[in-house]
Amino acid sequence: MKTAKPTNRRNFLLAAGLGGAGVAAAVVTGTRKPGREKIAAAEAQPSGYHVTEHIQKYYKTTEI
């Protein structure tokens, strides 16, 4: 009778969420470049990320 290969490590990793397609999709190089409107969108929908003073100052220096 064939014995099953131990899969503890595999099961552990799969249970932790590794194996989904999210990361793979994220690291594939794309072409879309988010613009400044993304900042406003994030402020409208709080996500834990915040626009700091230094980022705002930086944007001021890039305004034409």
Place this chain on the structure above:
Amino acid sequence: MSAQVAVAPVAMQRMLPPEEAARGDFYALLAGLFVTSPSGALLANLAAAGPIDGESALARAWQGLVDASKAMDAEAAAFEYDELFAAVGKAPISMYAGYYLGAPAIDHPRVRLQADLAALGLARAGRVSEPEDHLGGLFEVMRVLVAGAPGRKPSPLAEQKRFYQAYLEQAAAAFFTALAAAPQANYYRHAAAVGAAFMALESQSFQLD
């Protein structure tokens, strides 16, 4: 009438199991975030990424990074990266494993790393000026060991484990802790959370074999 068909040899690459492919992807992602600041393409793809199933620390950290990526662009990320890792004088956060390993000059991990990388058939690319113990480079090495590369098979798990425990486990954990606490960190707090959660999984999973 008979047709002649030229048959080109096909190089078959064995598919990685999904969890191993995901490990390789995570290392690629960490390299993409820490070798240099993330490109606009990487940020956009992160912003569009789906969730990781479950309530694990990695799933929560991942969602934080995805949400933060929706609000970030490459220029702002580069600004933050420079403030954290490339400030004039002493950078607030060191990106070198040797720093976190309390490396003595006489037995600096870079010395062992150069020999270890050579034994693995790897070397720093000619255009790279950073020392071998740059954490971004170490993530990239792990990506190659886990997922392989064109013409190169993934390394055996024992080899991955040895490299990870020798150079990354302690240093990366300390690096991500320091980064998460850095007052200059904003977007990179989320990158640190993902890195710390993933490294914790790696450390635990290597104990299971």
